[in-house]
Amino acid sequence: MPKHYRPAGKKKEGNAAKYITRTKAVSYLQISLAVFRKLCILKGVFPREPKKKVEGNHKTYYHMKDIAFLAHDPLIEKFREIKVHRKKVKKAIAKKNRDLADRLLNRPPTYKLDRLIIERYPTFVDALRDLDDCLTMVHLFAALPAVEGERVQVQRIHNCRRLSHEWQAYISRTNALRKTFISVKGIYYQAEVQGQKITWLTPHALQQVLTDDVDFNVMLTFLEFYETLLGFINFKLYHSINVNYPPILDPRLEALAAELYALSRYMSSGRLPGNPETNGLIKDKETENNEEGSKTVESELRLAQLQHQLPANEPGTLMHLVEESTADDTEDSTVKECRSLFKNLKFYLSREVPRESLLFIIPAFGGTVSWEGEGAPFDETDQDITHQIVDRPTQSHVFLSREYVQPQWVFDCVNNCIVLPTEYYVVGRVPPPHLSPFVDNDEVGYTPEFEEKILKRLRAASKDKVLPLPGLGDEDQDNSMVDARSEYNEVAEKKRKLDMLEKQYHEELKMEIEGETFSSLANKKGDNPTHAVDNDAHAANDQVDDLVEQAKKDEAEMSKSFVSNKTEGLIRAIEINKERKRSNVELLKERKRKASSSASAKRK
Amino acid sequence: MGHANEDLRPDNNDGLSSDNEPWSEQDDDEGSLSFDDSGSDDSDEDEAVAGESDSSEDEVGPRNTVGQVPLEWYKDEEHIGYDIDGRKIKKRDREGRIEQYLRNADDAKNWRKIYDVYNDEEVQITKDEAKIISRLLKGKTPHANVDPYPDYVDWFEYDGKGHPLSNAPEPKRRFVPSKWEQKKVVKLVRAIRNGWIKFDKPKEEPNYYLLWGDETDTADNKREGLSYIPAPKPNLPGHEESYNPSVEYIPTQEEIDSYQLMYEEDRPKFIPRRFETLRSVPAYEKALREGFDRCLDLYLCPRTRKKRINVDPESLKPKLPSKKDLRPYPRTCYLEFKGHNGPVKSLSVEATGQWIASGSSDGTIRVWEVETGRCLKVLNVGADVHDIAWNPSPERPILAAIVGHDLLLLDAEVGDEETKMRTKELLCVDEPTPEDDADGKKPAVRWVKHEKFDGITLIHHKAVKTVEWHSKGDYFTTVVPTGESRAVLLHQLSKKRSHHPFRKLPGLPVAATFHPTQKMFFVATKKFVQVYDLQKAEVVKKLESGLREISSISIHPGGDNVIVGSKDGKLCWFDTDLSTKPYKMLKTHKKDITSVTFHRRYPLFASSSEDCTAYVFHGMVYSDLNQNPLIVPLEILRGHLSLDRRGVLDCKFHPRQPWLFTAGADSVIRLYCE
Incomplete structure (x- = not known):
């Protein structure tokens, strides 16, 4: 068959040749639908929308080039190998050929996704841009129950936990966290890495239930890709701050489910070689574990690795320290601000507080933190503690040297980038509404009361405090603010002038209506200011206003008569959208009004 | 020989044969019952049965030798048949009914007597035979002392019996190394030598490495294939999704009820709720479902670039020249x-x-x-x-x-x-x-x-x-x-x-x-x-x-x-x-x-x-x-x-x-x- 053979009736160009339906694509690739799905997910191939759907509107179309891209992927061959291997094992077991089965099971065909990652994300920034879904998924699976016999392997869940902690440790370490938000769905975080805003959602630290309405095959395929991606990203990020990857953690802390703390310890220990505390801890652990025969061997192995690693880091860390000091100057003001938000504050978390999230957030903003439980760096009785985070109706024993606040305080502080006064968040009090930092209130057209009345004022107050301080970035900001203000003033001035002109024009129009000649008009102009409050003039004014209104309406109508049907539809759609937005805001205002009136009635 | 054969059978067959044995005996008894004429010498017969079961009929054969012909043929004759020497057997004189009755009435053993038409004589059944009959009628074994399920006794002694099953001489192949096995081994050896079969576990390579090395060369770092359309990011949460939203974001009960009247696609997907404290926030039950939906969107939704027009509707209207001109x-x-x-x-x-x-x-x-x-x-x-x-x-x-x-x-x-x-x-x-x-x-x-x-x-x-x-x-x-x-x-x-x-x-x-x-x-x-x-x-x-x-x-x-x-x-x-x-x-x-x-x-x-x-x-x-x-x-x-x-x-x-x-x-x- 010649290379250019084209079956009769097959189109050479156009949508019919460019796009292929899914069923045809599957038969073209000679694979099953399940494998096709998996390939699409891993390769990041998605359906396209052809201009003309040749084979019907209800079908999914793939671009022929995408399908050719899949067809050339060695992964297809690998999947076939896996299928064959599975059959071989089955056959060996069926023939009671235990040896062969074992041998086969020992060496299953494997595949790696690193090539795919570099193919899909040629640069690191590309990968960071698409990281939102990846992080959300990994964090979701990290929160699933790690129970043997469930649909998700325990090992996968542990891997997700590890990856998520590694990511959080990096973010916390580099003070890259910007915004947080506790929603009903979980806690949203937004970080800024290499100029990319990355937002992810962590479910609340409660047991999730595996439901039946989801297809785990699809999710696990996604997770497979995401795990690899996040692993490589973590490697790159750790590499950029001169920390070895994968990190080796203190097993004792790991056992206490304080991996995050362990990780941050690891990172800082990578910086400060020969940390006596760490070594002591490890020795402790060794003595503890002496009884557990098999485990000790393992732990000793790890210990050896750890000790091997510490000196290896030494020259690098020195270099890094130098780098750090220089880097500090070039860092932008936001990072600085974030680093110093909780500086010199010492936190202590009560038992009932979501530990993982706060262990992540507080160090990310420069605070030190401890918790109730084993492995904590310091006790509740520590005198230096400035804030204790408590989420219970009453606190029985109170240290006078510290403040007792609810966890929301931390989140609100972070979002507003100031240390808020704790009076609103005192234990036992209903905290003020928790507002989303992701909403642009001006665009929505509605600002919640708390934001408007309190947060704005506080922020402004803190800004004032900052302003007199000499600082490069701040000065710039100030200048720009001044510029903006002057610009605004100019605009306002112009507007006022225009208004004046318009008014004058209206006045003239009114005169004309009244049928006065220009000369009398001139006369009247002289008179007008003298009796400003004149009923007649008022009535006329109203009439003029009406007329002007009418004229405006007429204008709109007239220009509409020229618009094509398509644009007219577009205009209508825009107007409907605007109307919907407006009605939403209206509804909020209405509810607010009702709530406040009922509250005031209660007070009475 | 027969015994030997039986022994070679699998175990379950043994059980069957053991069952058969008593029953065959019993069959023989029955035969003796039906054709027994004398009835007097029970003991002799029993012995004969035990000795040679098959031949009982021949020995105590009937007196009459006509064979199994209809007796009607002799209805009008004086004789009823011929004895073994060929002499006619005379019919007995007929008794009157009354005489017969009287005799029967006198005789206490009358119920045991049976008239044998063939031999033209009366036979008296012994007590034992009567018992057997009554047992058979009841569906039991004829003899009361028979155990229908006796324990199996394997009479054959296996050990020490050096008898081969077959007398054929040992074939040569039993003494020569297998060619097939040799081929197999050669194959395996070759496979092992060539590294096709590996026994040790594969070495673990480092999973992660610096994938994005230097990114200075931008020309190389271009994605191949069709233009990539990144998936739209999920919507960021608004104030209403907060665990503790402002009062105005929480719909009243009436509003929530009114959602039921709306079309399903118009209904708000998320109804804000307020929790007093963070610890009272439950797990979000739709977390997995939403993650899954997002996955579906990512790989099933067709993607196109769409220019979102975010313009003032006024600008869409044509610019008209100033009216003043x-x-x-x-x-x-x-x-x-x-x-x-x-x-x-x-x-x-x-x-x-x-x-x-x-x-x-x-x-x-x-x-x-x-x-x-x-x-x-x-x-x-x-x-x-x-x-x-x-x-x-x-x-x-x-x-x-x-x-x-x-x-x-x-x-x-x-x-x-x-x-x-x-x-x-x-x-x-x-x-x-x-x-x-x-x-x-x-x-x-x-x-x-x-x-x-x-x-x-x-x-x-x-x-x-x-x-x-x-x-x-x-x-x-x-x-x-x-x-x-x-x-x-x-x-x-x-x-x-x-x-x-x-x-x-x-x-x-x-x-x-x-x-x-x-x-x-x-x-x-x-x-x-x-x-x-x-x-x-x-x-x-x-x-x-x-x-x-x-x-x-x-x-x-x-x-x-x-x-x-x-x-x-x-x-x-x-x-x-x-x-x-x-x-x-x-x-x-x-x-x-x-x-x-x-x-x-x-x-x-x-x-x-x-x-x-x-x-x-x-x-x-x-x-x-x-x-x-x-x-x-x-x-x-x-x-x-x-x-x-x-x-x-x-x-x-x-x-x-x-x-x-x-x-x-x-x-x-x-x-x-x-």
């Missing part, structure tokens, strides 16, 4: 002409612009002075005036008015004496047209002198709708919509002659008008505008309006542009040089357009409608053929009141000034000026 045009009402008592159906402006004439449905024609608004004259014509047209020639102040069914030509008497004289001459009919043609057909039009106003009545065969003058003032045309082949009529005033050149029209005619300069003629039917060349008497063009029903037509003074108003409120501008399709369609009025008109000097045109408004447009036609006409809406003129759902019925421009006259259904004529 387009002045002068009528903007405000300057004068009102009041006097009519019914809707003013039509008006017309005199060629000099000094006078206007208006016709109303109150049966009067009024002539007004424009500048003062004074009513010069009231002519009571006695019927509805549908249309009125002033002769465009200033020397002939003649009014053509459609009164009732017919057309009335009359002198307006506004000129000086000389013109009055000339007009009078014109308006006299020497000999009225005869009532019947030469063919005996009723003529389309009859010119008859009108006595009352000293004018001429043109009596049409059917009701006339519109009248229009030629610009020279000699010809005029009338349209009779129901006139069929005589629907459009041309009249010549000087010769008092009429004819109807258009036999066939595409639909009902609505209006007709002359080309301002050339010898062309326009006829508007309900959907089309036909352009005729009067000299060649043929159709030049057919303009397709695409409108539902044309109501009025007006020709630009240049003659190349036509505007048409329709009863669905649309106004079409035709550029006849450009195309037969509308150049521009203006959706201006909400109700029927009653009249459209061009200004003779200024680049203005206007339309009036039943919705009580009149629109004024700027319509500039350039002499350069490459430049399309410029149309700008200028002003909406209001002021007329609606009466009986009718608004403005007619509009006309002043011939010299940028003034517009409108005739309203509220019996007022308005003059709009700059």
Whole structure:
């Protein structure tokens, strides 16, 4: 068959040749639908929308080039190998050929996704841009129950936990966290890495239930890709701050489910070689574990690795320290601000507080933190503690040297980038509404009361405090603010002038209506200011206003008569959208009004 | 041999055979029972049975040797058969019934006796035999001491019996190494040597490495294949998703209930709730589901780049030139002409612009002075005036008015004496047209002198709708919509002659008008505008309006542009040089357009409608053929009141000034000026 053979009736160009339906694509690739799905997910191939759907509107179309891209992927061959291997094992077991089965099971065909990652994300920034879904998924699976016999392997869940902690440790370490938000769905975080805003959602630290309405095959395929991606990203990020990857953690802390703390310890220990505390801890652990025969061997192995690693880091860390000091100057003001938000504050978390999230957030903003439980760096009785985070109706024993606040305080502080006064968040009090930092209130057209009345004022107050301080970035900001203000003033001035002109024009129009000649008009102009409050003039004014209104309406109508049907539809759609937005805001205002009136009635 | 065979059988067979043994014995007993004749020597027989079970029948055979023949054959004989020596066996003497009975009654063992027909003798069953029979009847084993399920006793001793099963000699292959195995081993060895089979576990390679090494070379770092469309990021949460939102974000119970009435797709997916403390927030039950939905979106949704238009709707509307540059045009009402008592159906402006004439449905024609608004004259014509047209020639102040069914030509008497004289001459009919043609057909039009106003009545065969003058003032045309082949009529005033050149029209005619300069003629039917060349008497063009029903037509003074108003409120501008399709369609009025008109000097045109408004447009036609006409809406003129759902019925421009006259259904004529 010649290379250019084209079956009769097959189109050479156009949508019919460019796009292929899914069923045809599957038969073209000679694979099953399940494998096709998996390939699409891993390769990041998605359906396209052809201009003309040749084979019907209800079908999914793939671009022929995408399908050719899949067809050339060695992964297809690998999947076939896996299928064959599975059959071989089955056959060996069926023939009671235990040896062969074992041998086969020992060496299953494997595949790696690193090539795919570099193919899909040629640069690191590309990968960071698409990281939102990846992080959300990994964090979701990290929160699933790690129970043997469930649909998700325990090992996968542990891997997700590890990856998520590694990511959080990096973010916390580099003070890259910007915004947080506790929603009903979980806690949203937004970080800024290499100029990319990355937002992810962590479910609340409660047991999730595996439901039946989801297809785990699809999710696990996604997770497979995401795990690899996040692993490589973590490697790159750790590499950029001169920390070895994968990190080796203190097993004792790991056992206490304080991996995050362990990780941050690891990172800082990578910086400060020969940390006596760490070594002591490890020795402790060794003595503890002496009884557990098999485990000790393992732990000793790890210990050896750890000790091997510490000196290896030494020259690098020195270099890094130098780098750090220089880097500090070039860092932008936001990072600085974030680093110093909780500086010199010492936190202590009560038992009932979501530990993982706060262990992540507080160090990310420069605070030190401890918790109730084993492995904590310091006790509740520590005198230096400035804030204790408590989420219970009453606190029985109170240290006078510290403040007792609810966890929301931390989140609100972070979002507003100031240390808020704790009076609103005192234990036992209903905290003020928790507002989303992701909403642009001006665009929505509605600002919640708390934001408007309190947060704005506080922020402004803190800004004032900052302003007199000499600082490069701040000065710039100030200048720009001044510029903006002057610009605004100019605009306002112009507007006022225009208004004046318009008014004058209206006045003239009114005169004309009244049928006065220009000369009398001139006369009247002289008179007008003298009796400003004149009923007649008022009535006329109203009439003029009406007329002007009418004229405006007429204008709109007239220009509409020229618009094509398509644009007219577009205009209508825009107007409907605007109307919907407006009605939403209206509804909020209405509810607010009702709530406040009922509250005031209660007070009475 | 048989035993040996049995032993070779699998175990389960052994059990079966053990079961069989007692039963076979029992079979033999039965046989002995049925054919036993003597019955006396039980013990002997038992022994015989034990000794040789099969031969019992032969030994104690029956006395009679006839075999199994029907005994009927011997019914009449004395003998019953033959014994073994061939002697006849005599039948016994028959006993009487009574004797038999008596004997039986005496004998206590009678119930055990059975008469053997074959041997012709009585047999007595022993007690044991009776027992057996009774047991058999009950379905038990014949002998009471038989155990139906005895324990199996394997009588054969296996150990030490060196007997081979087969006596064949050992084959050679038992002593030679297997060739097949050798081949297999060779294969395996080769596979191992070549590394096809590996026994040790594969070495673990480092999973992660620096994938994105140096990124300096940007040309290399380009994604291959089709352009990548990144998936849209999930929406960021708003205030309402907070665990502790402001009060105003929480819907009331009624609102939540009302969601049930909405369509499922309109229903809000998320209902905000408020939790007092963070510790009371439960796990989100739809977390997995939402993650899964996102996955589905990522790999199943077709992606396209769409430009989101986030623009001010005002910017989408076309930019119109400033109105100030387009002045002068009528903007405000300057004068009102009041006097009519019914809707003013039509008006017309005199060629000099000094006078206007208006016709109303109150049966009067009024002539007004424009500048003062004074009513010069009231002519009571006695019927509805549908249309009125002033002769465009200033020397002939003649009014053509459609009164009732017919057309009335009359002198307006506004000129000086000389013109009055000339007009009078014109308006006299020497000999009225005869009532019947030469063919005996009723003529389309009859010119008859009108006595009352000293004018001429043109009596049409059917009701006339519109009248229009030629610009020279000699010809005029009338349209009779129901006139069929005589629907459009041309009249010549000087010769008092009429004819109807258009036999066939595409639909009902609505209006007709002359080309301002050339010898062309326009006829508007309900959907089309036909352009005729009067000299060649043929159709030049057919303009397709695409409108539902044309109501009025007006020709630009240049003659190349036509505007048409329709009863669905649309106004079409035709550029006849450009195309037969509308150049521009203006959706201006909400109700029927009653009249459209061009200004003779200024680049203005206007339309009036039943919705009580009149629109004024700027319509500039350039002499350069490459430049399309410029149309700008200028002003909406209001002021007329609606009466009986009718608004403005007619509009006309002043011939010299940028003034517009409108005739309203509220019996007022308005003059709009700059």
